[in-house]
Amino acid sequence: MRFGDAQVSIEPKVPLERLFYLLARGREWGNWFEQSVHLDTIANLYPAIAEGFATWAERVFRTGVVRGYRTVRAAEPAIRGRWLVSEQIRVRQGLPLPAELQYDEYTSDIAENQLVRSAARRLVTFVGLPDSVRARILRIDLHLGDVTLLTRGEPLPSVHFDRRNYRYRPLVALAELILTNGSLDHRVASTAASGFLLDLPRVFEQFVETEVTRAANPFGGEVVPQFDSALDEDGHVHIRPDLVWRREGRVQAVFDAKYKAEKPAGYPNADIYQMLAYCIRHELTTGHLIYAAGNSVPPRYTIAQAGIEIYCHSIALDQTPEEISRQVDEIVATSMHTSSM
Incomplete structure (x- = not known):
């Protein structure tokens, strides 16, 4: 936990690299973390989390950003998809345009990418990240620039995994961990406090x-x-x-x-x-x-x-x-x- 220039760290009795092994096994992520990230030289929790996130995100995005269909409701100048006639009459009072529509859009702005980008944004607020790791996470954020950021305090969206997005599973799990446990983010006057806490x-x-x-x-x-x-x-x-x-x-x-x-x-x-x-x-x-x-x-x-x-x-x-x-x-x-x- 960080308060302005002061930091309070609670050290687990579990070595850091084994802490992430427990997480990976307990949450059934498989052994990806042990294979992908070497944590024995990283002494602080924040850099360890950021390093793991950046490493796996880079691996996932080598084969591209996963896309999927999302149901959209919008008012547009041209008709496509389903025209919501009753909604048109209620909202537009008989005017033909803009049309109240509902359609499925094939997009990268889906739950998986929303979780990843929101976690990346949360990570860059962590204090003490090496510049090289922070730059990698900012590149991830830029890579997902068309994806909506999740609203703080709202329930996280659920993700159904299949063959299409299974490679995302560890990354999404780590993103959920960051968004769920990095819950303290508060500012009073000029003093900022932020924290990340695991329930060991x-x-x-x-x-x-x-x-x-x-x-x-x-x-x-x-x-x-x-x-x-x-x-x-x-x-x-x-x-x-x-x-x-x-x-x-x-x-x-x-x-x-x-x-x-x-x-x-x-x-x-x-x-x-x-x-x-x-x-x-x-x-x-x-x-x-x-x-x-x-x-x-x-x-x-x-x-x-x-x-x-x-x-x-x-x-x-x-x-x-x-x-x-x-x-x-x-x-x-x-x-x-x-x-x-």
Whole structure:
């Protein structure tokens, strides 16, 4: 966050290059970021975001700007498309021209390009960008000069991906990230403030969901995120673990992702209480908490009175993507083994 000449930075415990790996995996962008952008030499979040955006945009636009049909309603001096006669009478009071029309136009001014250009405009306001990166982003903005900029505060348009625009998918995802999280942009008198903030617990949760689903695939069944049920018989106390693994209509394993930058008060007691409730509700003898490594926790808690064991797993996010995937594979294998005991 930047206030005039002062800047406040919140450093994640995840290395920057791994932070974008978590984003790419959790939001199912694939491994494009790891292949396309080298972040180990970039020390600041803003330049890293801008570098990734510029690199992928340049790759996408090598084959041209995608175009599509957009429905247009306009008043024009010549008739084309559908003439809205009732609208003509209401608005023009019987005058034949300009004609109130509706037609489909084949144009570059579609949602995909609107998101990209608006994100480029947002990026150039970030402080601390290298001149070379800023120049690349300005070229992207110029390349999309006929595209409408999105209005700040309005909901972002949705994009349906198919073979025509699939190459845009990572770029649009990064544009949405920039427009959604770069939400602070305020000016009071001569002091300007701007910021970009990522919800790391949510990023970690999405990553765990994607990776656990991948690792559980060979075991059959299905992994269900945010599985809603009730703890009490009357259905008043709702519980919703991050992930459950179901097979033959029954919950076989339950997981909860916990990203904690430091040890909060009572850590990890509240996590244990929560997992204990999940296990009791689904009649499980084991539950699995998945932490981002950084705070040490005992590997296992035994609640003898309930006959339940709660396993605490840590993922070292400073490792290579291959090693991180291997850690998740081990966690899932352990959970499948304990669920069958």
